[in-house]
Amino acid sequence: MSNAPSTHPVLDPLLAPPFPQAALPVLRNPQLRKNVAHAIDVIQAKRAKLVAEKTDWQELRTSASAIRAHALENLDFYLEQFETRCTAAGGTVHWAADAAEARQIILALLRQENATEVIKIKTMTSAEIQLNPFLEAAGINAYETDLAEIILQLGDEEPSHIVVPALHINRSQVREIFARRMGLENLSDDPKALTNAARTWLRQKFLTIPTAISGANFLIAETGSVAVVESEGNGRMCLTLPRALITLAGIEKVIPRFQDLEVMLQVLARSATGERMNPYTSLWTGVTPGDGPEEFHVVLIDNGRTGVLDDAESRATLACIRCGACLNICPVYRQTGGHAYGSIYAGPIGAILTPQLQAMKHSRSLPYASTLCGACYDVCPVKIDIPEILIHLRNKVVKGHGAPMAEWMAMKAAARAFASGGRLQSAQKLVRIAQKPYVEDGVIGRLPGMLANWTRFRDLAAVPAESFRQWWAARQRKEIS
């Protein structure tokens, strides 16, 4: 829509403003912060309860982590095996090096089906390649079918969470969007009524539109199968009823064997939504005569992933199973919500994934969007050490692309001063004089000029009137006298 307000979040890493700037609209919007805090409090409480009842939780995490690491270290083998088995079962596998290739492949397949409409299961990867606007420009209407995605699509809103992407929108806002776009003036804001409205709105689309697009939670190499995990049944509708189904999946989604599901599905549901098991999981292999789509395509997309794989220190980023637990626990995400991350991948995982997918050329403020408290690592079901990777990426930002010149020079000067006691004392003397106009109650709250950048978001402890060395020296002198 063209009348989008100027604060409309930009989730394209190429265009998004830096994190501190992008965070401001939410920080200044109490309603939005309330919506975000409420939603993540609810999920966290459910998750904590269900993780606590699982006595083998740590063992499951260890296995899940090892399975994902093994799959990534043998990615070429498992992808080729997936391709072979899927093809043997009647599917067609396509490979796309980047977003543009994936979009073209999907468009060509839709044209082959003479599709003017397509129903979609929630897929982050499709948002990553900005598929919907592309299809729209090509004259194909893409209908999102996940409730949260419908809210976003009809409301011209952007996703702010990888599992519950509309958590920043409350019931009265949903009511307003549905009433306006579905023509339901008397709709109430009861979630049950809103859910029912979505059901009615989609029912005929499910039963009649013959083409669908899905993502994949897992690709199983051993069988060539795809797994889709969901709650509402919109996924089952899309992957069962249409004549043709196109699955778009990142190359990192593959797991070696069917039996690995016994680990991955257990950790995913508890971490993502705080359920013992999600209501529905669908598994299918190629085409099954008399049951489901007659035409099945998988588009395997790289789009920067092999670049992530190439760095052994941050490779584990690709182990992510998109549960969103790290978003829910993150003290930074809690305050800023998802839009500040300038990408559809928000929160701690977004902070490490997005800059890497951009080959560190964009989103370079994201590795700093963290307090390094480590909570994300504690909850990660596949044990991605996000804090370590954040530090590694900060290092890359500084080394590869240069820190701001002034900061670099200041740090160098500071290093020199701290390296010698004499120099430090001289520096302290200088600063004591210079800081005078800015000190209040022992802290510096606001520095002038370029130094203001340092104090914009934090206080600086003032240099005290007397240093420990001076105090000690004075004490010794007193004792002697």
Add this chain to the structure above:
Amino acid sequence: MSAAKLDARQEILERIRKAVGGARDRAAEYAAIPREYRREGGMAPEARVELFAARLYEYGASVYRCTSAQIADAVAQALTQRRRTAIVVSHGVPASWLPDGFEFVEDDALSYAALDQSNGVLTGCEAAVAFTGTIILRHGAGQPRRAVTLVPDYHLCVVRAEQVVETFPEAIRRVEEFRAAPLTTISGPSATSDIEMTRVKGVHGPRTLDVVLVR
């Protein structure tokens, strides 16, 4: 296969090999993956079935218990309770499960519209998990079509006690021989928490799920 497609495939695989390639003993590495989590249950059969039933209640499903001679009676009881009269019967359901006095329609490639207008569907299952309250359906030849277990608004599923295992890993082993068939795991009726995290039961999949539990 188009030239572009070949190029992308080759390019991606080469980039992967450059990043992680090299000689390795894949099978040994896979076998070395630690699996210290619970892979076997320890509950007595009676307690296991009770736990399964308790989970179903939590999901809002009704559970009708019976012996294998009483399945048709239990089905009649469930359908009466839910006021359902015209029910689709999936492949693999024996005639002995069907009580008199209801209209049962065999799934002979019924249209989606017909499924949509039906009162519900009756199926069996492949396995079930007590700890998570999960039912696993197998589809394909001689089994319920996926659409049949999905489009009707009511799903009545017959689960035999011996199909119920305690842990999820045990269930995965039970269905492993059918790993290339379409499989659906169902843990309660469809649901959403997308609006203010308020759980709403019943979205697109069957809004009501009941289980006949056979001892």
